[in-house]
């Protein structure tokens with residue numbers, strides 16, 4: 266390679282590209298690229314979806330969080346048969362692998378399919394087919410976190426869990442709750458049942474619903490990881506608790522700006538969270554809907570003032586907080602350290 270002067274930006278870009286990464290907070294359905302969305306909308310005649318790329322771009326400008334969820338649920342309507350789920354999953358896996366992600370836990374909006382009459386086995390057969398193929402083709406491991414919208418009530422959670430326990434494959438690692446944030450208290454028994462069945466408790470909490478939602482997630486749902494959790498920074502006692510217990514938080518900076526959870530990226534609490542000793546990992550949430558991907562989130566984190574050592578710490582935290590096997594974790598942590606050391610020598 267001929268030598269050209271490298272700007273700090275090019276340095277960071279290369280570091281981020283080379284850094285081995287895991288994704289712990291990305292929604293499968295929210296990872297649908299606009300061309301796939303248009304194809305599926307055409308295939309199934311879903312008129313509520315715009316018919317051009319330009320239209321989709323505008324559609325993805327969210328007024329607020331409920332509006333984002335409304336658009337999300339409409340786009341999900343384009344997924345109908347097993348082939349749709351397999352095709353989406355194959356595309357998502359290839360995109361993750363291309364960013365040096367070798368392990369990912371994906372949220373699956375299972376209830377959003379059940380409520381439209383799409384049976385759980387159609388969803389699971391499609392995504393499992395693609396998961397096995399992606400492992401062969403790209404060496405990437407995918408795991409699933411089926412979830413339900415909390416604001417639809419506990420019965421929807423019960424139906425979702427029943428479907429997981431009946432039709433879910435062993436690659437389901439956890440159970441989650443998302444959508445517009447409501448109290449987590451009504452889901453206490455539901456999550457107890459999920460945990461008794463061997464599923465990890467992985468709720469969204471404190472994305473925009475306040476620190477109380479995180480306290481409920483810990484006390485009542487026995488959350489093992491917190492989806493988002495940025496509102497923890499409004500409660501110093503909670504920050505101390507999360508730090509002392511080493512509870513991992515999946516943080517998704519660009520998402521928080523696009524859904525209106527925070528106003529400006531410059532105000533994002535990620536640097537403060539990391540420096541407060543919280544176990545924070547970096548994630549992309551719904552990448553094409555927010556015009557981002559995981560690599561970009563690392564560049565955004567750098568823009569917020571995190572240096573390469575801190576970016577590597579975020580990557581390490583993701584590995585540690587994942588449900589990858591211990592040998593896999595050790596190997597990935599060693600690779601992260603090697604990439605950091607190489608970068609610091611150059």
Ligand SMILES: O=c1[nH]cnc2c1ncn2[C@@H]1O[C@H](CO)[C@@H](O)[C@H]1O
Nearest residue numbers: 292295374377412413414443444469
């Ligand atoms: O950023 C997010 N916060 C909360 N829920 C989300 C987000 N992105 C996607 N979903 C998903 O929206 C569905 C609504 O029924 C849920 O499945 C939830 O996981």
